[in-house]
Amino acid sequence: MLRPLTICLALVSFYERCAGLYALRERLEERLTELGKIGRLEGGGVSRPALGEAEIAARRYVGQLMMDAGLSVAVDDAGNMIGTRKGRLESPYVTTGSHIDTVLNGGIFDGALGVVGAIEAVKMMQDEGTVTELPLAVINFADEEGAYNSLGGSKFFAGSLSARDLYQSKSRHDGSIYGDKVGAALAGDRIARFTEPIKAHLELHIEQGPIMEKEGKDIGIVTGIVAMNWVGISLTGVQSHAGTTPMSLRHDPVLVGARIVSEVREIVKSYGEMVGTVGSFKVSPNVSNVIARQVDLNVDVRSLSMPDLTAAIDRIQKRAKELADQEGVGFRSDIASIAESTPCAKEVVDAITEATERLGYSCMYMPSRAGHDTESMARVAKVGMVFVPSRGGVSHAPEEFTDFEQAHRGVEVLKRSMLSLASGS
Numbered sequence: 071m072l073r074p075l076t077i078c079l080a081l082v083s084f085y086e087r088c089a090g091l092y093a094l095r096e097r098l099e100e101r102l103t104e105l106g107k108i109g110r111l112e113g114g115g116v117s118r119p120a121l122g123e124a125e126i127a128a129r130r131y132v133g134q135l136m137m138d139a140g141l142s143v144a145v146d147d148a149g150n151m152i153g154t155r156k157g158r159l160e161s162p163y164v165t166t167g168s169h170i171d172t173v174l175n176g177g178i179f180d181g182a183l184g185v186v187g188a189i190e191a192v193k194m195m196q197d198e199g200t201v202t203e204l205p206l207a208v209i210n211f212a213d214e215e216g217a218y219n220s221l222g223g224s225k226f227f228a229g230s231l232s233a234r235d236l237y238q239s240k241s242r243h244d245g246s247i248y249g250d251k252v253g254a255a256l257a258g259d260r261i262a263r264f265t266e267p268i269k270a271h272l273e274l275h276i277e278q279g280p281i282m283e284k285e286g287k288d289i290g291i292v293t294g295i296v297a298m299n300w301v302g303i304s305l306t307g308v309q310s311h312a313g314t315t316p317m318s319l320r321h322d323p324v325l326v327g328a329r330i331v332s333e334v335r336e337i338v339k340s341y342g343e344m345v346g347t348v349g350s351f352k353v354s355p356n357v358s359n360v361i362a363r364q365v366d367l368n369v370d371v372r373s374l375s376m377p378d379l380t381a382a383i384d385r386i387q388k389r390a391k392e393l394a395d396q397e398g399v400g401f402r403s404d405i406a407s408i409a410e411s412t413p414c415a416k417e418v419v420d421a422i423t424e425a426t427e428r429l430g431y432s433c434m435y436m437p438s439r440a441g442h443d444t445e446s447m448a449r450v451a452k453v454g455m456v457f458v459p460s461r462g463g464v465s466h467a468p469e470e471f472t473d474f475e476q477a478h479r480g481v482e483v484l485k486r487s488m489l490s491l492a493s494g495s
């Protein structure tokens with residue numbers, strides 16, 4: 071039988087663990103909220119495009135948090151902030167990170183959780199006096215959202231984009247040039263580039279979709295980042311009077327465009343997990359009583375399988391051409407951009423799975439259907455991602471929200487995964 075004293079001590083230790091966790095969750099909430107105040111708009115959204123005034127101020131805040139967690143902070147030529155922590159060995163590194171730039175009128179979690187959460191994970195190690203075998207680095211990647219160059223910082227970090235090309239990029243918000251603005255981000259200790267070998271790279275991120283919430287899961291273990299393809303289609307018809315042109319004599323690009331939209335859905339559905347969207351549809355001249363002259367639309371298709379994606383794009387283009395021919399409408403199609411799929415490494419997925427199980431959190435495996443810095447990092451490291459649920463699946467909007475307890479579970483999983491990956495070479 072348990073003595074009252076034993077029960078009492080067990081209760082105290084349980085209480086202390088709860089209180090400790092509560093304090094850590096509070097600190098994460100406080101820091102994310104504080105960062106979210108920088109660049110905050112009246113309606114509640116946040117605008118912190120890369121190298122703008124707000125993003126530069128946010129960098130100073132993040133730099134302080136990094137130093138408070140015992141990290142040595144340096145900035146590379148692209149403006150990536152790199153906070154390193156020594157291990158017993160000098161290399162290879164285990165790295166983690168995300169971004170603190172935002173889209174215009176975005177939320178406070180996208181990217182920020184992966185930076186502040188990573189710093190929190192290291193801070194917890196520091197407070198516990200944990201020394202890892204391998205050194206660690208927390209990275210705040212520059213310009214993930216592409217004010218100048220999408221994933222520009224991480225592409226530079228991984229060597230797939232030169233400083234020259236990055237510096238020539240032009241802002242789509244104010245027309246400024248990266249090279250002219252980056253100086254403000256280069257305060258403090260400088261390195262040209264991080265050249266140490268990296269064993270594994272992890273990113274904690276909000277899901278930005280509704281699936282985890284629907285499934286009621288704490289942690290999403292990402293299996294890969296989907297491949298993405300953009301196809302631009304231009305249809306040229308014959309502009310004429312909406313009243314006087316008989317139906318049999320029309321060459322209407324809007325009709326063809328509408329049929330293409332519906333075909334995209336049918337073709338994409340035949341591949342199971344694939345998603346496809348026509349989110350941009352421009353009609354010229356866009357007047358009620360005029361049969362249009364021109365329609366320009368853009369098809370966005372994403373899939374984990376590159377061969378499926380290529381096959382679907384080919385079918386969409388062929389079918390769109392057929393539909394244009396039937397209506398006697400001119401057809402032009404260009405592939406505007408392609409991003410290959412990025413598989414996550416089994417070793418990293420296994421480390422995240424084990425960490426999640428040990429902590430007793432529910433989890434699911436899932437692809438990431440949004441692009442992330444991790445896809446750049448896959449060039450130089452084995453990669454993996456930890457997702458936490460997004461309320462209502464909303465992201466890139468002021469309503470973006472993740473319960474702070476859920477967010478902190480993500481931090482705990484990140485920390486344990488890093489510890490296991492950093493426990494040996």
Ligand SMILES: [Zn+2]
Pocket residue numbers: 169180181214275442
């Ligand atoms: Zn993000």
